[in-house]
Amino acid sequence: MSPHVAVVGGGLAGLTAACDLADAGLRVTLLESRARLGGATFSFRRDGIAVDNGQHVVLRCCTEYQALLRRLGTADGIAMQDRFRMPILTPDGAAAELARSAAPAPLHLATGIARYGALSVADRLRVLRAAVALRGLDPTDPALDEQTFGDWLARHGQNDATLGALWNLIAVAALNCDAAEASLALAAMVFRTALLDRADAADIGVPRLPLEDLHVRPAEKYLLDRDAQVRTRSAVRSVERDHDRFRLLLDSEELTADAVVVAVPPDTAAKVCPSQAGFSTRQAGGLGAAPIVNVHVIYERPVTDLPFAAAVSSPVQWIFDRTDVAGVASGQYLAISLSAAHSWLDTPMPKLREVFLAELARLLPAAATTPHSRFFVTRERRATFRQGPGSGRLRPPAATGIRGLTLAGSWTATGWPDTMEGAVRSGHRAADLVTAQLAGGARS
Template sequence: MTVRVGVVGGGLAGITAALRCADAGCAVTLLEARPRLGGLAASFHRGELRIDNGQHVFLRCCTSYRQLLDRLGVADLVTLQDRLDIPVHLPGRRPARLRRSTLPAPLHLAGALLRYRPLSFPDRVRMVGAALALRQVDPADPATDAISFGDWLAEHGQSRRAVDALWDLVGVATLNATADAASLAPGATVFQLGLLTDATAGDIGWSRVPLGRLHDDAAALGLHDAGVQVHISTKVRALERTAGGWQLTSEREGERVEESVVDQLICAVPPAATERLLPEGAVDLPRGWSAALGSSPIVNVHVVYDRRVLDTPFAAGVDTPVQWVFDRTEQSGLHRVHSAPAQYVAVSLSAADDVIRTPTARLREQMLPALAALLPAARDARVLDFFVTREPHATFRPAPGTGALRPPPHTRTPGLFLAGAWTDTGWPATMEGAVRSGNAAADAALAPAGAPSGSVGVAP
């Protein structure tokens, strides 16, 4: 008898879970409230340009996400550095560089850290010692989760300058929280997996096309070819356990719809929506757990200049409001609208509590001078377009103690499973974490049905 699986949510976690179950021979239905797939790692149209909602990169160690790209047949549409190389711009100063060597970890970064000009030499030396100590931290220990990453860094000799100019340079972009506001557990995970264990793990990859090509267009085709029934613009309002399985009630085009009953159900939506949908007692968490887990915003500032101002695919900023800036000219299709040398750059501002409500006009007043201070070519460039995208609830907030609020894929209710980058994946809220959660939920859903376990990257 074919197992019927329902997946609620069409982000990366839901896409992964649906493909995994379909590849195992299940009859899968996926329901997504938005009119597109991909969740927050998606694109939209602004005139003739295709704009990514946010700036997402991945690392060489993001093996599950890269397997998903392989499964969708779009691995050739991304690029991956041969060697970790981060240009670091400072106002009025020559850019610095964080580039790994070919030595084994952790020696591969020693030279880059010791030459890192934004820090004093004593800070550079102390940083090497803290990095070696961080390798020994156990992120799975509940005691680790209770500690602030910032407090741990201070205890290990890291100055305020070192935190601002290097630890947060990497940590804020991956944790969506500053070191002072983050738990040591995800902080240690980020640096151990990406920078301190395998020399090649932190090499950076990015899409050469709009993210919608990967996570919406290709995903829709891949799901269709796998036999998954996909219903977009369909918001699940309620789910009920019945004698025959799970009955979902949804809203589609303003109409109430009772979906076909499924045997297994994977809920892959954000925490607040999950808590609203789950039956009482489905998870071993206190009432209001999603609010306690919290959320952290991301703001993206988009600028189109009449000339090239950034000569690398991306750069990080120190001593500036600009955290990371990306060249999005090719991905957006800008040259179909403006003749060369026009350039479109996007500034990603993570942990953006202080600017999430700042009016666009005010952000323009702040960010254009900041970009001009970092990128000399921007000083005389004419701005052709300026706009802002905001995600008030981009990720969960990885504060100390929140690890206990990240549930596993299994619930207390038979046939009901959870997915999402906010679940207990062992990773922060990243694309890799989302894909890993989808695989974990699918494996949990398949196990009672006697189906084989595995990952979405390897189709049977």
């Protein structure tokens, strides 16, 4: 009989690892503590419409996530831009945009920045000079992980205007962290990989389907079709080494496995794994957490033609038109995505309603005269880890101190920020390691 592998955690990392292991011919049991799979990516129904827990976006450089969708048969579920174009809304009603040209990297953005109307000509030159310097940074240099992106930007001549209208538009969304608090290593990775090194890398992809239909259910079906066991409401409390096997303790039963992939959030991973695994609660605590809040508004009539837009000089960060994805029959459903949302996380609904309806009215003139029929908020307190300085050295590799026990998750040392792409990459890495170890190969 083929070896049995338990995958603990049914988010994207665990789902990816489980798909790989099932394809490798191993017997797989996926154990998820909640009643549903998907982890940080899930959808629910509310008054007949499909709502995601938070707007998710990918870029063309997120190659492994897109490859997973192709494998699951849902690649068409992403509407990918032919060419990077970011519409920008300003409260005075003046629209701007940041776009790339057809030129090869790094010239592809030069014209876009030179024409970027949300900044003065002098500030556009400032941005171009800093972009050239940023392109020279090595994101894998550990010294970069000790500094903030904000300090680096200040040393490279950036001011409040360039921070607000350019650097933070991207840094806050990609790192769930203000530039002032973000790790320079992760920021350099994001800006180089997405914007500076390849011309098409930043093309923006927005789901056409709820996350549930995009990858959660398709991955579950993929696993069931390959005879994997998928168990929800199955929290694993601890994983113990038992001679050359593993014992997993659940609330009212025990399971044994030849290898285990632990793909749960950092604090749970530290609790569940034996201390010899080498990942401590202190490390997990150091990684911390950062919130994302989404404000959802359904207007009785359309108020914008834009599929999405970023906003400057406004508490609104990004707006997405979710009418079709959600199945809204009439009117327009807009979701405002608020990253690094510490100040909004515990703000009561009436206050959020007052602030964001007024802001939408300022940014989108038609919203000022269009009634809304629904307003609600989704709050994710621990959306990502805190991607600040020092986080790089706290992120563990897939291999632990125990052969046969591997870690996966967007918070592990993937080299990527805490994203769906990082989660998928970590799942592949953990599955490769387990497969090699079971075959008597890799030692680390």
